[in-house]
Amino acid sequence: MILNASGCLDALEAPEVALGLDAFVTKTVTPQPREGNRPVRIAETEVGMLNSIGLENPGIDGLLSDKLPRLAELGVPLWVSVGGFAASDYAEICAALDDRAEVTTIELNLSCPNVDEAPESAAEIVAAARPETRKPLYAKLSPAATDLPETARAVQSAGADGLSLVNTMRGLALEEKTLQPRLGHELGGYSGQGLKPIALAAVYQCYRATGLPIVGMGGITSGRDALEFLAAGARAVALGTILFADPEAPGRVRRELAEELDARGLAGTEAATGLAHSRGPVHVA
Amino acid sequence: MPRREALKVVANVAVGPYSLIRVERGGLDPGVPGQFFMLEAPGRPLPRPMSLCQASSGELSFLLEAVGPGTRALAAVQPGQEINIFGPLGNGYRLDVEQPLLVGGGVGLAPFPYLSEQLGGPPAILGFRSEWHAEAAALVPNAEVVVEPTLVTELLTDTHDVFACGPEPMLEAVRELAPRAQLAWEAPMACGYGACYGCSVKIDGVLQRLCVAGPVLEAVA
Numbered sequence: 001m002i003l004n005a006s007g008c009l010d011a012l013e014a015p016e017v018a019l020g021l022d023a024f025v026t027k028t029v030t031p032q033p034r035e036g037n038r039p040v041r042i043a044e045t046e047v048g049m050l051n052s053i054g055l056e057n058p059g060i061d062g063l064l065s066d067k068l069p070r071l072a073e074l075g076v077p078l079w080v081s082v083g084g085f086a087a088s089d090y091a092e093i094c095a096a097l098d099d100r101a102e103v104t105t106i107e108l109n110l111s112c113p114n115v116d117e118a119p120e121s122a123a124e125i126v127a128a129a130r131p132e133t134r135k136p137l138y139a140k141l142s143p144a145a146t147d148l149p150e151t152a153r154a155v156q157s158a159g160a161d162g163l164s165l166v167n168t169m170r171g172l173a174l175e176e177k178t179l180q181p182r183l184g185h186e187l188g189g190y191s192g193q194g195l196k197p198i199a200l201a202a203v204y205q206c207y208r209a210t211g212l213p214i215v216g217m218g219g220i221t222s223g224r225d226a227l228e229f230l231a232a233g234a235r236a237v238a239l240g241t242i243l244f245a246d247p248e249a250p251g252r253v254r255r256e257l258a259e260e261l262d263a264r265g266l267a268g269t270e271a272a273t274g275l276a277h278s279r280g281p282v283h284v285a
Numbered sequence: 286m287p288r289r290e291a292l293k294v295v296a297n298v299a300v301g302p303y304s305l306i307r308v309e310r311g312g313l314d315p316g317v318p319g320q321f322f323m324l325e326a327p328g329r330p331l332p333r334p335m336s337l338c339q340a341s342s343g344e345l346s347f348l349l350e351a352v353g354p355g356t357r358a359l360a361a362v363q364p365g366q367e368i369n370i371f372g373p374l375g376n377g378y379r380l381d382v383e384q385p386l387l388v389g390g391g392v393g394l395a396p397f398p399y400l401s402e403q404l405g406g407p408p409a410i411l412g413f414r415s416e417w418h419a420e421a422a423a424l425v426p427n428a429e430v431v432v433e434p435t436l437v438t439e440l441l442t443d444t445h446d447v448f449a450c451g452p453e454p455m456l457e458a459v460r461e462l463a464p465r466a467q468l469a470w471e472a473p474m475a476c477g478y479g480a481c482y483g484c485s486v487k488i489d490g491v492l493q494r495l496c497v498a499g500p501v502l503e504a505v506a
Contacts, residue, residue: 010480013478013497014478014479014480036492039485041485042483044329044330044331051475051483053483053485056482243476244476244481247371247476
């Protein structure tokens with residue numbers, strides 16, 4: 001199953017790209033509309049990029065009244081990414097989405113590096129959102145957590161049905177000549193190929209810690225990358241930064257992944273999930 | 286409709302300090318003057334937005350200035366090499382005007398050769414920071430050239446239908462003098478097709494993605 005990473009595709013602007021996905025994940029929606037951060041918002045680095053968009057979005061009312069009905073017409077299953085600045089924000093949006101048949105799954109963005117974090121822990125936010133909706137809840141976590149497997153276990157106990165791993169990590173890029181921060185917001189979220197080993201480790205550890213379904217993402221550019229995320233424990237993968245450079249990536253990655261699976265005699269993506277764990281856990285004396 | 290294809294580089298020609306990259310057209314539509322294409326910058330994670338400079342038979346060409354890692358990578362492409370190009374994207378210039386005048390600054394003249402051809406060779410005013418940079422004026426017919434410290438706005442005296450492209454201070458100054466001007470803006474963008482929200486700028490007080498709402502905007506909406 002191939003998704004987009006939240007904030008890396010506008011299905012209404014590029015429906016042909018979204019139609020190549022098994023589900024479309026919206027840009028993160030917050031209770032109120034947000035303008036986002038001031039420009040400059042994008043800075044390429046040697047092996048990836050930084051963004052400091054800052055959750056620009058029309059607010060939950062704008063999503064429900066305008067965007068959701070149009071997104072539903074595409075016929076691609078919809079995941080809504082939910083953000084906020086307190087656990088009650090997440091709960092409120094989950095309640096508003098609960099009876100919307102267009103939405104198949106809710107992803108809780110617990111880790112945007114470009115806005116102030118909610119004061120509550122990831123688990124407290126999941127616990128607040130859980131009673132408000134019957135829809136599957138995926139918790140999107142940062143790879144920068146001090147003890148990611150522990151955070152993953154905590155959100156599982158709080159009622160998360162799955163994990164989205166990983167969000168971007170905070171980074172900085174400086175101007176060539178002036179040595180000043182290139183982004184208007186100074187720090188941004190780092191994504192792209194440089195994130196892949198970190199994301200793989202997160203998937204690997206959280207698969208072992210929770211057994212929850214995982215959407216793996218972070219620097220996937222090819223079918224081979226997707227296969228590695230499956231092997232580490234992901235049941236699905238999401239494409240992020242590669243969509244900016246290659247809008248045809250969904251179809252290409254899908255073809256390449258099918259070839260990789262065929263070459264190994266694997267019947268499907270399910271057969272590949274968790275293969276990296278076949279030797280069993282390593283015990284340190 | 287925008288398409289993405291790997292296109293073969295035909296030539297990479299120095300024009301003053303700039304590079305004119307000519308590629309085979311393949312199945313790409315040249316689009317409307319002022320629209321842009323995302324060019325793969327070899328070895329870099331992200332493509333770069335470039336407006337179409339010329340659309341001669343069977344080719345597309347792009348004029349660029351090597352100012353950073355992406356444009357340096359593009360300025361180094363060799364004939365025979367293939368680069369992925371995606372476009373045409375965004376909104377170009379509206380051509381239904383009576384008295385066109387092209388006003389450009391530096392590498393901002395990039396969309397003018399194609400625009401001039403479509404408009405039948407209207408007059409142009411081009412400003413550059415040196416005589417060396419001004420060599421690029423040869424790409425635009427009927428151009429009057431000024432070199433700093435003279436500014437293009439010093440020659441902008443009447444009520445033409447202005448098409449402008451250049452650095453932001455020049456566009457702001459042109460907008461003051463020609464309120465109906467069509468201005469082509471620039472912003473860093475990762476994708477060029479509305480996905481990344483990197484190029485959002487304030488248009489009429491509202492943040493909009495320049496790649497979708499622009500890059501050409503009417504000075505007064």
